[in-house]
Amino acid sequence: MLDLFGITSFGKYFTYLTAFFGAFLAALWLSLIFWTLRDIRSRAHDKLVHILTAILVAVLNLPGLIIYLILRPALTLAEEYQLTLEEEALLSQVEERLLCPGCGSHTESNWQVCAHCHTRLRKVCIQCGQLLQLPWQICPHCTTPVPGAPSEDQPADLPPITG
Numbered sequence: 001m002l003d004l005f006g007i008t009s010f011g012k013y014f015t016y017l018t019a020f021f022g023a024f025l026a027a028l029w030l031s032l033i034f035w036t037l038r039d040i041r042s043r044a045h046d047k048l049v050h051i052l053t054a055i056l057v058a059v060l061n062l063p064g065l066i067i068y069l070i071l072r073p074a075l076t077l078a079e080e081y082q083l084t085l086e087e088e089a090l091l092s093q094v095e096e097r098l099l100c101p102g103c104g105s106h107t108e109s110n111w112q113v114c115a116h117c118h119t120r121l122r123k124v125c126i127q128c129g130q131l132l133q134l135p136w137q138i139c140p141h142c143t144t145p146v147p148g149a150p151s152e153d154q155p156a157d158l159p160p161i162t163g
């Protein structure tokens with residue numbers, strides 16, 4: 001009598017346990033689908049890809065999730081955007097960087113000499129006062145020839161820079 005009661009009780013617990021695990025597995029299955037959907041939405045714009053991914057995980061469950069994790073795009077859209085921004089910033093930095101030929105320090109485009117080692121970087125037009133690059137022998141702004149060009153005998157105004 002007691003034994004029979006024990007078996008019935010065990011059977012009842014077993015039913016509860018099965019129901020509990022069944023509910024747990026169903027919840028896990030649903031959350032896997034939701035997680036995958038949220039993940040693919042952050043990685044791809046294509047609606048068809050979203051649907052196919054959800055079906056893959058809904059049908060194959062965990063193995064489907066593993067396949068998805070292997071095949072999914074490596075970067076999220078936000079990460080991709082961030083990377084593009086960083087690359088663009090780096091490119092413009094390289095383009096804008098003006099290095100002193102004497103000491104390699106950063107210089108500005110409107111400097112006549114390097115602030116760090118006093119190397120001449122640019123010269124000034126005597127007519128219009130615009131900055132000219134050292135090899136130029138004529139001012140591109142006002143067409144005034146630059147004095148002290150190599151062909152002329154006129155001595156240079158500035159003493160040669162040493163060290």
Ligand SMILES: [Zn+2]
Binds near residue numbers: 101103104115117119
């Ligand atoms: Zn310098």
Ligand SMILES: [Zn+2]
Binds near residue numbers: 130144
């Ligand atoms: Zn000029």
